[in-house]
Amino acid sequence: MDHDSALFAVTPYGRGAGSSRVRVFQWLDRIGTDFAVGSYLSLPDAAPARLARHPVSLVRAERQLGVIARSRPGRLLLHREASPLSRGWWERRLLTSARFAVYDFDDALQWDRGEGGLARRLAPKAGKAQVAVHHADRVIAGNSYLADWASRYQRDVVVIPSCVALEDYTPKSSYALHDPPRLGWIGSPHNEVCLLLIAEALTEVHRSTGARVTLVGTTTPRLGDLESFIDRIAWSPDSQRAALSGMDVGLMPLQATAYSRGKCGYKLLQYAAAGLPAVATPLGVNAELLGEFGLPAALSQDDWVTAIRDLIDASASVRECLGRTAREITRRRYSYDAWLPRWTAALELGPVPR
Numbered sequence: 001m002d003h004d005s006a007l008f009a010v011t012p013y014g015r016g017a018g019s020s021r022v023r024v025f026q027w028l029d030r031i032g033t034d035f036a037v038g039s040y041l042s043l044p045d046a047a048p049a050r051l052a053r054h055p056v057s058l059v060r061a062e063r064q065l066g067v068i069a070r071s072r073p074g075r076l077l078l079h080r081e082a083s084p085l086s087r088g089w090w091e092r093r094l095l096t097s098a099r100f101a102v103y104d105f106d107d108a109l110q111w112d113r114g115e116g117g118l119a120r121r122l123a124p125k126a127g128k129a130q131v132a133v134h135h136a137d138r139v140i141a142g143n144s145y146l147a148d149w150a151s152r153y154q155r156d157v158v159v160i161p162s163c164v165a166l167e168d169y170t171p172k173s174s175y176a177l178h179d180p181p182r183l184g185w186i187g188s189p190h191n192e193v194c195l196l197l198i199a200e201a202l203t204e205v206h207r208s209t210g211a212r213v214t215l216v217g218t219t220t221p222r223l224g225d226l227e228s229f230i231d232r233i234a235w236s237p238d239s240q241r242a243a244l245s246g247m248d249v250g251l252m253p254l255q256a257t258a259y260s261r262g263k264c265g266y267k268l269l270q271y272a273a274a275g276l277p278a279v280a281t282p283l284g285v286n287a288e289l290l291g292e293f294g295l296p297a298a299l300s301q302d303d304w305v306t307a308i309r310d311l312i313d314a315s316a317s318v319r320e321c322l323g324r325t326a327r328e329i330t331r332r333r334y335s336y337d338a339w340l341p342r343w344t345a346a347l348e349l350g351p352v353p354r
Contacts, residue, residue: 006033006034006035006036006073006074006075007028007031007033007034007035007036007073007074007075007076007077007347007349008035008036008037008038008068008071008073008075008076008077008098009024009028009035009036009037009038009076009077009078009079010037010038010039010040010065010068010076010077010078010079010082010094011024011025011037011038011039011040011079011080012039012040012046012079012080012081012082012083012084013039013040013042013043013044013045013046014039014041014042014043014044015039015042016042016044017043017044017045018187018188018266019079019080019106019107020039020079020080022106022162022163022164022266023079023080023104023106023142023162024037024077024079024104025037026163026165026336027336027340027343030336030340031340031344031349033349033350038064038065038068040061040082040083040084041054041057041058041061045188045190046084051084058085061083062083062085065082065083065090065093065094068094068097069090069093069094069097070097071097072097072098072099073097073098073099074098074099074100075098075099075100075101075102075347075348075349076094076095076097076098076100076101076102077101077102077104077347078091078094078095078101078102078103078104078132078136079104079105080104080105080106080107080109080125080129081109081125081128081129081132082094082128083123084123085123086123086128087122087123087124087127087128088127088128088130088131088132091103091128091131091132091135092131092132092135095132095135095136095137096135100137100138100348101135101136101137101138102136102137102138102139102140102346102347103132103133103135103136103138103139103140104139104140104141105129105132105133105139105140105141105142105146105150106141106142106146106162106264107142107146107259107262107263107264108145108146108149108258108259108260108261108262108263109125109126109128109129109262110126110129110130110149110262111126111257111258111259111262112124112125112126112129112259113125113126114126130153133150133153133154134153134154136154137156138154138156138157138158138346139154139156139157139158140157140158140159140160140343140346141157141158141159141160142159142160142161142162142262142264143159143161143262143264143265143284143285144159145261145262145284145285146262147159158342158346160339160342160343160346161264161265161285161334161339162264162265162266162269163269163334163335163336163338163339164266164269164270164272164273164330164334164335164336165273165335165336166273166327166330166331166335168237168240168241168273169240169241169244169245169270169273169274170241170242170244170245170274171245171273171274171275171324171327172245172274172275172276172320172323173245174316175316175317175319175320175323176316177248177312177316178246178248179210180209180210180211180212181209181210181211181212181248181249181312182211182212182213182214182246182247182248182249183202183205183211183212183213183214183247183248183249183250183251183308184213184214184215184216184243184244184247184248184249184250184251184271184276185213185214185215185216185250185251185252185267186215186216186217186235186240186243186244186250186267186270186271187216187217187218187267188217188218189217189218189220189222192215192217192218192222192223193222193223194252194253194254194255195213195215195223195226195251195253196223196224196226197253197254197255198251198253198298198301198304199223199224199225199226200301201298201301201302201304201305201308202226202229202304203225203226204301204305205304205305205308205309205312206229208309209309209312211229211248211308211312212229212230212231213226213229213230213231213251214230214231214232214233214243214246214247215230215231215232215233216233216235216239216240216243216244217233217234217235218232218235219232219233219234220232240270244270244271244273244274244276245274245275245276247274247276248276248277248311248312248319249276249277249278249279249308249311249312250267250268250270250271250276250277250278250279251278251279251280251308252265252267252268252271252278252279252280252281252286253280253281253298253304254280254281254283254286256281256283260281260283260284261283261284262284263283263284263285263286264285265280265284265285265286265288265289267280268280268286268289268290268293268295269289269330269334271326272289272293272323272326272327272329272330272334273327273330274323274327275320275323275324275326275327276323276326277295277311277319277322277323277326278295278326279295279296279297279298279304279307279308279311280295280297280298281297281298281299282297282298282299292329292333293322293325293326293329294322294325294326295322295326296310296311
């Protein structure tokens with residue numbers, strides 16, 4: 001591997017974690033440039049309890065960051081954070097060690113001050129994100145909201161959305177309504193609590209239509225009374241393909257917080273990639289995507305009931321038109337193929353491979 005032309009990517013998680021897979025690995029799979037990846041412990045997340053179960057590996061991972069910094073890579077891409085234990089020192093050292101360093105982030109990390117426990121408060125993401133933005137040569141932000149904040153500390157900020165690979169999704173082949181109707185959600189166990197925000201609406205839709213909710217990516221029941229009409233599926237590439245194309249209506253509720261405004265609308269893009277009509281909270285990028293796709297927005301419980309019922313009650317041809325329109329817009333505006341030239345340019349990797 002040529003030291004000057006190669007790319008070294010540093011991620012906090014392995015390929016199995018959605019953020020690292022979407023923002024790093026899917027891009028690397030598409031370039032012809034030599035690259036190496038340092039994925040800390042290669043775990044699906046950096047929850048304190050999970051880290052505590054791997055003390056020896058944790059020490060090795062911290063040492064490996066030093067090895068990467070001392071190697072002085074020609075190009076370095078740092079996604080989100082270098083280490084869950086860092087308060088900014090590893091981010092600064094890595095980014096300043098490279099000839100050309102890029103920092104990428106796709107959540108409002110600047111508002112993550114470590115809520116949720118002492119372990120997280122010791123190394124909050126907010127401070128290290130600011131350090132990373134300041135010391136990078138260029139910043140890639142997942143949306144304009146994140147870019148506006150990053151521009152306070154960095155002159156060179158590029159917006160590249162979280163993209164989807166349409167080939168990873170089986171497009172719906174039938175829009176005939178299931179009996180009972182199938183509502184759906186995809187995501188991590190950490191985020192499924194968002195469904196409690198619309199618990200009243202989901203309960204009413206279930207009562208009036210018999211609809212059930214399929215959750216992809218989380219298998220442990222933790223949603224109280226909603227569990228009586230929830231079906232759970234563990235995430236895998238194959239289960240994702242089958243589950244999304246087998247739903248009738250996708251769901252993406254969000255809490256109205258500054259952190260939520262920084263999200264990149266990825267669930268909506270996943271639903272769109274499968275040609276699945278969906279309802280979402282019109283917050284941040286979600287509002288833009290809903291407008292582009294012509295899909296319903298919902299804020300109150302009544303809004304959610306009405307929006308879901310309208311899609312359930314619509315004809316198959318209406319749902320098909322909405323789903324296929326969303327998929328085509330996603331192909332043109334939010335696919336890796338559409339954004340690959342911009343991403344390779346942001347990393348200064350040269351021409352896009354053919």
